[in-house]
Amino acid sequence: MAGDIGINERAIILPEAGAAEHGSALLSLEQTHGRSMHHYGPRVVIAEVPEREEEADSLSPFEFTGDGKADLPTAPAGVDAVGQLGLAAFGLRQSSALAAAKAKRPHAEEDWDAKGATPPCTAEAQTEVGEMGLAEALSGSSTSSRLTGSVAVGIIIVEGPTAKLKFSAAERTKVIAEVQNGLGWLGSKSGPGGISWVYDIRIITLSVSPSSNDTTLAQKENRWRNPAMAQLGYPAGMAGVQQYVNNLRLSKKTNWAYCAYFTKYPLGHFAYASIGGPRMVMAYDNDGWGPDNIDRVFAHETGHIFGAPDEYKASNCNCGGQWGHYERPNTNCEACAPGGGVACIMKGNSWEMCEHTPFHLGFVQERKYSGVFRQGAGGHAVWADASWTKFQQKWSEFSGQGLRLRDLKIAGTGSAARYSGVFQQGTGGYGLWVNATWTSFLQK
Numbered sequence: 001m002a003g004d005i006g007i008n009e010r011a012i013i014l015p016e017a018g019a020a021e022h023g024s025a026l027l028s029l030e031q032t033h034g035r036s037m038h039h040y041g042p043r044v045v046i047a048e049v050p051e052r053e054e055e056a057d058s059l060s061p062f063e064f065t066g067d068g069k070a071d072l073p074t075a076p077a078g079v080d081a082v083g084q085l086g087l088a089a090f091g092l093r094q095s096s097a098l099a100a101a102k103a104k105r106p107h108a109e110e111d112w113d114a115k116g117a118t119p120p121c122t123a124e125a126q127t128e129v130g131e132m133g134l135a136e137a138l139s140g141s142s143t144s145s146r147l148t149g150s151v152a153v154g155i156i157i158v159e160g161p162t163a164k165l166k167f168s169a170a171e172r173t174k175v176i177a178e179v180q181n182g183l184g185w186l187g188s189k190s191g192p193g194g195i196s197w198v199y200d201i202r203i204i205t206l207s208v209s210p211s212s213n214d215t216t217l218a219q220k221e222n223r224w225r226n227p228a229m230a231q232l233g234y235p236a237g238m239a240g241v242q243q244y245v246n247n248l249r250l251s252k253k254t255n256w257a258y259c260a261y262f263t264k265y266p267l268g269h270f271a272y273a274s275i276g277g278p279r280m281v282m283a284y285d286n287d288g289w290g291p292d293n294i295d296r297v298f299a300h301e302t303g304h305i306f307g308a309p310d311e312y313k314a315s316n317c318n319c320g321g322q323w324g325h326y327e328r329p330n331t332n333c334e335a336c337a338p339g340g341g342v343a344c345i346m347k348g349n350s351w352e353m354c355e356h357t358p359f360h361l362g363f364v365q366e367r368k369y370s371g372v373f374r375q376g377a378g379g380h381a382v383w384a385d386a387s388w389t390k391f392q393q394k395w396s397e398f399s400g401q402g403l404r405l406r407d408l409k410i411a412g413t414g415s416a417a418r419y420s421g422v423f424q425q426g427t428g429g430y431g432l433w434v435n436a437t438w439t440s441f442l443q444k
C-alpha cells in the first residue's frame with residue numbers, strides 16, 4: 001500500500017513510444033491493472049492494481065512496487081523530469097518513514113475548525129479573493145465544472161531568492177507525494193474507474209523579495225504569482241492563470257484542468273482556492289496542520305475547485321444552497337446537520353466523504369451495476385442494481401468469501417457510456433477492467 005489511502009498501487013515505466021515493447025507494455029497495463037491513477041510525463045503511470053496472490057510473479061517488466069524504494073530506478077534513462085518526480089514521490093509514499101508520519105498526523109480526524117488550529121479557506125480569504133476578481137474566477141469554472149474522467153493538474157512551485165524562500169529537493173518530492181496521496185484518495189471516491197490525474201509540474205525561481213507594503217491576500221499573491229506566470233509566458237492577473245489552465249486542458253487532452261501554487265512567500269492565508277477554479281494556493285508549512293497533512297488540505301481545496309462547499313462551522317456554512325453540478329444543498333454543514341454532521345473531507349482532517357459531497361463534486365451518479373459472483377464449487381450470488389460504491393463494497397465482501405466476479409452488466413445510456421468487466425485469472429486471481437469504451441471492451 002502506498003501512503004495511507006488503502007489502495008494497492010504500482011509504478012509503471014512505459015518503454016519509449018515507438019519502441020517495440022511500447023504497445024505490449026500498454027496492453028499488459030490494460031489487461032492486469034484496474035486503472036491508471038496518475039500520469040507524469042509520457043512514460044510514468046501510477047496505477048491501482050487488484051491485490052493478487054503470488055504478487056512477485058505477476059509483475060510485468062515495466063512495473064515496480066516501490067516497496068522500501070528498493071526496486072525503483074532512481075534515474076531511469078529517457079524519463080523526463082516530471083516522470084522522475086512522480087516516481088520519487090511514489091517511492092516516498094511507499095517508505096516506512098512516510099507511513100510513520102501519516103500515523104501521527106497533527107490534528108488527525110479533527111474538524112478543520114478544531115480548537116488550536118486555523119481552518120483552510122477563511123471567510124476573510126474569500127473576501128480578498130473577491131477583491132481580486134471572484135466573478136472572473138467563477139466565470140472560468142468551465143475548466144472544472146464537475147469532477148469526472150481525466151483532470152490536468154498544474155503544480156507550480158514558486159521559490160524566491162533567499163534560503164528561506166527555497167525548497168530543497170526533498171521538499172519538492174514531498175509536495176508531489178502529498179498531492180499524489182490526496183488526489184489518489186479523492187479520485188478513488190468516484191466510480192467507475194476513478195479519476196485520472198495528469199500532471200504538469202513547474203519549478204519557478206524568482207528574484208523578487210516579499211514586501212511589507214503588501215497587506216491584503218491579493219497583494220501578497222500578486223507579488224510572486226504575476227512574475228511566476230510571466231516566466232511561464234502568461235499575462236498578469238487571473239486572466240493569465242485561466243489562460244495557463246485552458247492550455248493545460250488542451251495540451252494534456254483532459255476533461256478538466258486547474259492549477260495549484262506551492263510557495264514559502266508570505267500569504268494572506270496558508271491555503272485557499274477559488275470556488276469553481278481555476279487555482280489554489282498553499283504554503284509549504286501548511287500552518288499548524290503541517291506538511292504531513294498537505295494531502296488532505298489539497299483534497300479539500302480541490303473539492304472547492306470542483307464546486308464543493310465547506311462543511312465546518314467556522315466557515316459560516318448553512319444547510320441550504322445549490323452547490324456544484326447537481327445543485328444540491330449543503331446538508332452536512334456542521335452548524336445545522338443532526339449531531340453536527342458526519343466526518344467528511346469538506347468538514348475535517350479525515351479520509352472520509354459524506355453522502356452529499358459526491359453530488360457537489362459532480363461525480364457520475366446515474367449508472368447502476370449488476371454482477372454475478374460464482375464459486376468454484378458452483379455456489380453463486382447475484383447482486384443487482386447497486387451504485388458503484390455499494391457494488392465495490394459487495395464485491396470486496398464476496399471476494400472474502402471465495403466468490404469471484406465473472407460477469408458485470410452496466411445499465412448505462414448514451415454513446416458516452418462506459419463498460420466494466422472482470423476476468424478470472426488462473427487459480428482464483430482476478431483482474432479488473434474498468435472505464436473502457438465499448439469498442440475496447442469488445443476486444444477483451
Ligand SMILES: [Zn+2]
Nearest residue numbers: 120121300310
Ligand atoms: Zn474550505
